[in-house]
Amino acid sequence: MEFTNRTAVQEFILVGFETGRLQRLLLLSFFTLLYLLAMAENITIITLVHLDTHLSRFPMYILLSNFSWLEICYVSTTVPRMLFDLASSHKIISFSSCFVQFYVFFSLGSTECFFLSAMALDRYLAICHPLRYPQIMSPNFCYALITVCWVLGFVTYIVPVTLISKMSFCGPNLIDHFVCDPGPILALACPPLATAPLISQIFMDVLVILGNIVFVVLSYGSVIVTLMKNSSKGNRLKSFSTISFHLTVVTLFYGPVAGLYVMPSGEIDSNVIKIVTVFYTAITPVLNPMIYCLRNDQVKEALCRLWRRKIDKFDAQLDLTLIAQAIIRSQKGYK
Numbered sequence: 001m002e003f004t005n006r007t008a009v010q011e012f013i014l015v016g017f018e019t020g021r022l023q024r025l026l027l028l029s030f031f032t033l034l035y036l037l038a039m040a041e042n043i044t045i046i047t048l049v050h051l052d053t054h055l056s057r058f059p060m061y062i063l064l065s066n067f068s069w070l071e072i073c074y075v076s077t078t079v080p081r082m083l084f085d086l087a088s089s090h091k092i093i094s095f096s097s098c099f100v101q102f103y104v105f106f107s108l109g110s111t112e113c114f115f116l117s118a119m120a121l122d123r124y125l126a127i128c129h130p131l132r133y134p135q136i137m138s139p140n141f142c143y144a145l146i147t148v149c150w151v152l153g154f155v156t157y158i159v160p161v162t163l164i165s166k167m168s169f170c171g172p173n174l175i176d177h178f179v180c181d182p183g184p185i186l187a188l189a190c191p192p193l194a195t196a197p198l199i200s201q202i203f204m205d206v207l208v209i210l211g212n213i214v215f216v217v218l219s220y221g222s223v224i225v226t227l228m229k230n231s232s233k234g235n236r237l238k239s240f241s242t243i244s245f246h247l248t249v250v251t252l253f254y255g256p257v258a259g260l261y262v263m264p265s266g267e268i269d270s271n272v273i274k275i276v277t278v279f280y281t282a283i284t285p286v287l288n289p290m291i292y293c294l295r296n297d298q299v300k301e302a303l304c305r306l307w308r309r310k311i312d313k314f315d316a317q318l319d320l321t322l323i324a325q326a327i328i329r330s331q332k333g334y335k
Contacts, residue, residue, distance in 0.1 A: 009171055009173045010095055011092050011094050011173065012094075012095065012098050012174075012175045012185075012188075013173055014177065014178055015091070015175060015176045016091060016177075017086070017178065017274065028087055031079060031083055031086070031278075032083060034282050034283065035075060035083070035282070037286045038075045038079075038285040039072060039075070041068075041286065042069070043072070045064060045068040045289050045292075046065045046068050049064065049065035050065065059137040060119070060122055060126070062139070062142050062143075063115070063119050064119075064292055066115070066146050067112075067115050067292075068289065070115060071112075071285040071289075072285075073108055074108045074112065075281065075285040077105050077108060077281075078105060078178070078179045078281045078282070079281065081093075081101070081178075081179070093180070098180040098185070099161060099164075101180045102161055102180040102185070103161040105179060106161070106182075107153050107154040107157050109257070111149055111150055111152070111153025113208050113209060114149035114152050116212065116216060116249070116254075117216055117219075118149055119246060120215065120219035121215075122137060123219065123220070124223055127223045127226055128223060156208055157204060159200055159204075160204050163200055164185065164189075164197045168189065169188055169189055169190060174188075175188070176270045177270070177273070178274060179277065184270075186198070209254070209261060210262060213254055213258065216250055216254075220243060220246070220247060220250075223243060224240075224243070248291050249292060252280070252284050252287060253280055253284055256277075257280055259276065260276055
């Protein structure tokens with residue numbers, strides 16, 4: 001089958017949120033706050049893990065710091081453009097920019113799927129095979145696992161995005177969304193639609209999302225069974241508390257994503273699709289640091305240690321300043 005790029009459309013218009021001026025300003029303020037919170041929280045996690053020698057030794061926190069960097073990239077792919085469109089009447093995006101956003105957006109989402117599986121693997125090894133865990137999850141293996149997640153994430157959607165970009169778009173050019181999502185883009189393709197891009201996109205969505213969901217479910221299922229069999233009540237409650245945070249993050253991400261890209265979505269209202277997309281692109285990156293780290297005792301202790309070091313450093317600098325001022329005063333008095 002041939003895919004000739006007979007593209008008449010050179011740019012698209014992102015419809016975004018069709019609201020009045022006041023509602024647009026409220027949405028702009030709300031999403032700006034979410035974006036700043038997401039950036040601040042995830043930067044805090046990265047900084048904390050890299051500065052605290054205690055946390056940086058644990059594979060779980062190495063994975064979490066890289067996951068936070070992924071969240072920064074993920075939220076920055078869509079939200080700044082959405083803020084720009086809300087703040088101005090210029091909603092035009094070029095054909096190439098649209099497909100670049102499409103590719104990066106889905107590649108980062110795919111990378112997040114693999115990261116959630118890597119974190120599930122880490123918890124499985126730590127709880128189900130504690131004696132072998134230090135040898136298996138060595139720093140080299142941990143960084144290799146992180147590299148595999150990034151590579152798989154960005155390789156996965158090369159073929160679907162390339163095939164869809166080579167379809168013909170003859171107009172109209174209104175994308176009923178605030179991001180370049182495949183559903184609204186394919187709705188603008190000129191008939192007859194080629195089947196290869198559609199099949200490729202659906203296949204990769206199902207393979208990546210369902211494959212990682214199955215892996216995560218099996219991993220945490222094994223963890224729960226092991227905890228029920230072998231752990232004391234105190235250790236069991238502590239481990240279940242940690243696992244519950246992980247499962248919450250998994251549910252918050254996979255719930256809306258599976259609903260949009262795996263289940264049939266032909267009858268879903270476009271406004272519902274936008275709201276669901278906002279949830280996993282803008283709200284989830286804010287919630288994840290809170291759930292994963294900021295309610296974690298080890299992270300709280302690391303924050304306290306970092307804060308004490310800052311205070312001690314400030315006190316030491318203040319003491320040196322006072323001593324220097326005293327010396328200067330004494331020299332002036334001597335003269």
